[in-house]
Amino acid sequence: QKEVEQDPGPLSVPEGAIVSLNCTYSNSAFQYFMWYRQYSRKGPELLMYTYSSGNKEDGRFTAQVDKSSKYISLFIRDSQPSDSATYLCAMSITGTYKYIFGTGTRLKVLA
Amino acid sequence: EAGVTQFPSHSVIEKGQTVTLRCDPISGHDNLYWYRRVMGKEIKFLLHFVKESKQDESGMPNNRFLAERTGGTYSTLKVQPAELEDSGVYFCASSHLTGNNSPLHFGNGTRLTVT
Numbered sequence: 001q002k003e004v005e006q007d008p009g010p011l012s013v014p015e016g017a018i019v020s021l022n023c024t025y026s027n028s029a030f031q032y033f034m035w036y037r038q039y040s041r042k043g044p045e046l047l048m049y050t051y052s053s054g055n056k057e058d059g060r061f062t063a064q065v066d067k068s069s070k071y072i073s074l075f076i077r078d079s080q081p082s083d084s085a086t087y088l089c090a091m092s093i094t095g096t097y098k099y100i101f102g103t104g105t106r107l108k109v110l111a
Numbered sequence: 112e113a114g115v116t117q118f119p120s121h122s123v124i125e126k127g128q129t130v131t132l133r134c135d136p137i138s139g140h141d142n143l144y145w146y147r148r149v150m151g152k153e154i155k156f157l158l159h160f161v162k163e164s165k166q167d168e169s170g171m172p173n174n175r176f177l178a179e180r181t182g183g184t185y186s187t188l189k190v191q192p193a194e195l196e197d198s199g200v201y202f203c204a205s206s207h208l209t210g211n212n213s214p215l216h217f218g219n220g221t222r223l224t225v226t
Contacts, residue, residue: 004153034215036217043117043217043219046216097142097144097166097167097215101153103152103153
């Protein structure tokens with residue numbers, strides 16, 4: 001069993017929709033949770049970086065962490081065609097830099 | 112501020128040949144990491160430098176891979192001799208803070224194809 005599970009998609013939504021992207025994990029030692037966006041032929045770009053359970057908002061993006069359920073989410077409001085990309089969740093244990101990534105979810109926002 | 116720069120962006124080599132990938136981290140970032148994504152799999156950690164010292168190389172697949180960071184600035188990752196299963200995208204990342212987790216900033220990767 002993988003430490004981090006992420007639905008690969010693809011996920012297609014109409015422009016303006018609310019998008020929900022999710023990851024589950026098995027290692028309760030994970031303390032830091034990240035969401036990256038990756039466009040084709042580019043590197044992962046950091047979107048959100050959270051430490052505690054709860055919600056963190058940045059513009060149209062909200063990251064949610066539920067440590068009791070070992071479940072994290074990324075919500076995108078008012079989705080735009082420019083949001084079409086692969087979204088990667090990543091996690092790490094306190095004090096280490098070794099990120100464990102999900103496989104990524106491909107998102108397509110249709111104009 | 113310039114981001115993490117990787118060179119080349121794409122490399123095609125034959126099995127048995129040698130390839131060297133280069134990474135220039137963000138200026139001032141002491142921490143440098145190599146990750147790899149092989150086809151259909153998730154991005155996986157290879158190793159971590161703090162300045163010129165290897166802190167953790169537990170993700171290196173085997174002794175055909177050699178990473179260096181002389182002078183604590185740019186890093187190279189050499190694969191010698193390359194095998195077919197080494198094909199994938201090699202990402203470099205860097206971060207600033209030490210002693211705590213801080214988010215990694217990734218380069219665009221080097222796409223390696225071994226034929």
